[in-house]
Every structure is written in structure tokens, then in C-alpha cells.
Amino acid sequence: MPDSSLLEVDEEAIAHYRAEGWARLGTTISEDKLAALRTRADEIMLGKVSYPALFFQLDAESGNYDELSRGKGYQGASLNYRKIEKLEHDPLFRELIETPRFGDIAHAVLGPTIQLYRAVLFSKSAAGGTYLPWHQDCGTFWGITKDPQLQIWTALDDAPEEAGCVEVIPRTHLGGIATPLGGVIPDYVAGPANAESRAIKIPARAGESLLIHNYVWHRSRINTTGKPRRALTICLMDGETKCRRKKGPRQFLRLFNDETR
Numbered sequence: 541m542p543d544s545s546l547l548e549v550d551e552e553a554i555a556h557y558r559a560e561g562w563a564r565l566g567t568t569i570s571e572d573k574l575a576a577l578r579t580r581a582d583e584i585m586l587g588k589v590s591y592p593a594l595f596f597q598l599d600a601e602s603g604n605y606d607e608l609s610r611g612k613g614y615q616g617a618s619l620n621y622r623k624i625e626k627l628e629h630d631p632l633f634r635e636l637i638e639t640p641r642f643g644d645i646a647h648a649v650l651g652p653t654i655q656l657y658r659a660v661l662f663s664k665s666a667a668g669g670t671y672l673p674w675h676q677d678c679g680t681f682w683g684i685t686k687d688p689q690l691q692i693w694t695a696l697d698d699a700p701e702e703a704g705c706v707e708v709i710p711r712t713h714l715g716g717i718a719t720p721l722g723g724v725i726p727d728y729v730a731g732p733a734n735a736e737s738r739a740i741k742i743p744a745r746a747g748e749s750l751l752i753h754n755y756v757w758h759r760s761r762i763n764t765t766g767k768p769r770r771a772l773t774i775c776l777m778d779g780e781t782k783c784r785r786k787k788g789p790r791q792f793l794r795l796f797n798d799e800t801r
């Protein structure tokens with residue numbers, strides 16, 4: 541169904557995302573808001589602003605994904621957190637999450653009701669961060685009744701190649717999920733698929749957003765710029781998707797829903 545509120549440029553982006561598994565939206569946020577978000581990211585990492593619901597993961601000192609600490613949460617003031625989840629609890633991040641243009645795209649891709657699976661800051665600190673291997677964002681590990689398809693990634697800092705920009709293997713989303721568990725693509729799948737030779741890099745300027753299909757293989761390397769490289773990813777899904785957990789199933793935040801759709 542054509543959506544009259546959709547910008548032409550977003551129609552083109554959605555077509556590219558459907559065909560290739562990713563797309564550029566261009567700049568979606570103003571410089572003053574970006575500056576406030578960068579400050580807020582630091583404040584959260586340093587414990588100056590805190591919300592009980594936030595989930596934290598520190599970088600591995602080695603930069604090796606397999607050596608990340610898991611399940612430890614906040615480990616004290618540090619700018620070396622690689623991942624902070626549940627940023628919908630922070631009003632500044634919430635405003636970015638609720639960007640009306642994101643809502644128009646989400647409705648065009650997902651339908652009349654939208655919920656948020658997660659809002660995550662992916663950070664590669666000035667010290668380099670962690671190498672994030674080829675992965676998909678889906679599978680039984682995610683604990684929901686249907687794999688999500690749509691992520692909107694927004695750079696808070698410039699993310700050139702040297703900063704560990706996002707890389708994708710175009711069209712891999714068309715092959716579906718690589719393993720039932722989802723997540724990291726095992727070597728026995730990535731090797732025969734010639735992942736290295738098919739990879740493309742997607743450098744981005746601060747304030748630019750990308751659409752990323754949850755099934756497209758994507759990764760990001762170490763940051764060698766000596767400056768932080770942070771981005772907010774929101775994963776959106778349709779309103780029918782439910783948590784599979786029997787005990788205390790998660791309730792997902794509804795977004796962009798209005799009575800007129």
C-alpha cells in the first residue's frame with residue numbers, strides 16, 4: 541500500500557534495503573542534538589546520569605569479541621563500554637528513537653503497529669573498541685515469536701573506515717537465517733560463502749542513518765582514529781511480535797502508533 545507520508549528519498553531507500561539488505565537515509569538529526577547525545581553517552585558511561593533499566597557491556601581489553609565480559613552490567617565509570625541497551629529510558633535518546641521519519645519508514649516496512657525490540661548504543665572508544673564479527677540480529681536467542689527485519693542505525697560521531705564503520709555483505713538477508721540460534725555467523729558458514737571478498741564498507745558522517753535488515757550479515761572492526769565512534773541502533777518490529785518467555789514475558793514499547801493509520 542503506498543504511504544503518502546513517505547518521502548520519495550525514503551521510498552528509494554526502502555527499495556534498496558529490500559534488495560540489498562541495507563540503505564542510506566542521509567542526515568536525520570541536527571548537529572546540536574547530536575552534540576547533546578554525545579555528551580549524554582559520556583554521562584551515562586561515567587555514571588553521571590543513570591537509569592536502573594540500562595544494560596552495559598564493557599569492551600574486552602584485547603579487542604577480541606570472544607573475550608567480552610558477559611552479564612556483569614555496569615562496571616564503574618569508563619568510556620570503554622561497547623554496548624548500552626534500553627536507551628529508550630533516556631529522554632534525549634528517546635527523542636532520536638521517535639524521529640517521525642523513522643516512524644514513516646517503519647510503517648511502510650512493517651505495517652500499522654510498531655514496537656521497539658531494542659535501542660542500543662554501539663560504541664568503539666578512542667582506545668579502539670572491540671571487533672564485532674559477521675552476525676545477524678535474529679534467531680532463537682532473541683526470544684520472540686518472529687524475527688525482526690528492520691534496524692535504523694544513526695552515527696553520533698563520524699564513522700569512516702578507519703573508525704570501524706559498518707560493513708555488510710549485500711543481499712545475504714535474502715538467504716534467511718544462517719543458524720537457528722542467530723547471532724555470529726560461524727566460520728563453517730562464512731568461509732564457503734566467500735564473505736571477505738563480498739563485503740562492502742559503509743562509512744558514515746555523524747548524523748547519518750542507515751537501514752539495516754536484521755538478516756543481512758554485518759560487522760564492524762576496531763577503531764584506529766583515536767576518537768570515539770558511537771552509533772545508536774534501534775530495532776523495530778511489528779506490533780504482533782511477542783516475547784516467547786513463559787515466566788514474565790517482556791512487553792515491548794509501542795512506537796509511532798496513531799489512530800489514523
Ligand SMILES: O=C(O)CCC(=O)C(=O)O
Nearest residue numbers: 662677691693760771773
Ligand atoms: O555499529 C556497529 O558497530 C554495529 C552495528 C550493528 O551490529 C547493528 O546495528 O546491528
